[in-house]
Amino acid sequence: MESLSSRILTSVVGFAIxxxxxxxxxxxxxxxxxxxxxxxxxxxxRMLDRNDIDVRRMSLVVFAVALLVASxxxxxxxxxxxxxxxxxxLTVAAGYFxxxxxxxxxxxxxxxxxxxxxxxxxxxxxxxYFLLLRYSPDGQDGLLYFALPLLATFAADIGGYFVGHxxxxxxxxxxxxxxxxxxxxxxxxxxxxxxxxxxxxxxxIWTPFEALLYSILVASASQLGDLAESLLKRALKTKDxxxxxxxxxxxxxxxxxxLFAVPxxxxxxxxxxxxx
Numbered sequence: 001m002e003s004l005s006s007r008i009l010t011s012v013v014g015f016a017i018x019x020x021x022x023x024x025x026x027x028x029x030x031x032x033x034x035x036x037x038x039x040x041x042x043x044x045x046r047m048l049d050r051n052d053i054d055v056r057r058m059s060l061v062v063f064a065v066a067l068l069v070a071s072x073x074x075x076x077x078x079x080x081x082x083x084x085x086x087x088x089x090l091t092v093a094a095g096y097f098x099x100x101x102x103x104x105x106x107x108x109x110x111x112x113x114x115x116x117x118x119x120x121x122x123x124x125x126x127x128x129y130f131l132l133l134r135y136s137p138d139g140q141d142g143l144l145y146f147a148l149p150l151l152a153t154f155a156a157d158i159g160g161y162f163v164g165h166x167x168x169x170x171x172x173x174x175x176x177x178x179x180x181x182x183x184x185x186x187x188x189x190x191x192x193x194x195x196x197x198x199x200x201x202x203x204x205i206w207t208p209f210e211a212l213l214y215s216i217l218v219a220s221a222s223q224l225g226d227l228a229e230s231l232l233k234r235a236l237k238t239k240d241x242x243x244x245x246x247x248x249x250x251x252x253x254x255x256x257x258x259l260f261a262v263p264x265x266x267x268x269x270x271x272x273x274x275x276x
Contacts, residue, residue, distance in 0.1 A: 039251040043241040063093040064124035071128030129263040149261040153222040155195035156188035163187025177230040192219040225260030
């Protein structure tokens with residue numbers, strides 16, 4: 001109960017802080033994302049260190065900050081037709097990591113390139129979607145669309161926890177996350193759908209069918225994000241990514257679901273046949 005209370009308290013405080021930051025806009029959201037990215041990368045590097053895996057640390061942090069800055073949607077123009085400044089930064093980063101290893105290869109150069117690029121893609125690249133979604137389609141409506149994955153993920157997390165605790169029988173992915181159950185996954189989807197249905201009905205932005213499709217997508221994405229981090233931690237023989245957040249472990253443990261849910265929401269809004 002003490003662990004659950006700490007978890008709920010951390011979630012509520014984190015949700016309140018994030019809500020204020022998102023409401024203020026990019027002037028607060030960008031610095032907050034940079035802090036989260038740096039802290040999450042720090043946890044990622046520590047997990048690699050425990051397994052004697054090296055990355056280009058300072059370069060990784062520099063490119064992470066550059067990638068988030070490039071994710072601001074108000075940059076004028078594009079580096080090439082159909083491209084984005086995010087893609088430009090990522091291309092430069094990939095070239096840099098390869099060139100540095102050619103010049104100063106040391107031991108296991110390919111491993112250093114792979115884990116450096118993975119860290120860049122997994123954390124700051126996905127966090128960049130937070131900025132893109134906040135201003136999709138504009139600064140005003142972006143607030144509502146940003147609230148969708150936050151509330152849906154929170155509902156899926158709570159629903160999955162309680163349904164799995166009381167009714168969970170069949171393991172969802174026993175080799176990756178033994179605590180996850182099929183019943184908990186279904187419970188998370190139902191809670192997520194009820195939350196999304198209530199919000200979209202009040203705001204009149206989607207039909208119940210559209211809300212159901214989105215709920216399936218975002219609940220699946222959030223649970224996949226959780227399982228993806230569990231897979232990473234299992235591969236690196238780590239229980240929690242860190243100890244910074246009471247009841248949640250580290251920053252990466254807290255944002256793992258949103259790292260997939262927010263990009264999924266952005267893609268749903270911009271690619272879905274329901275986009276208006």
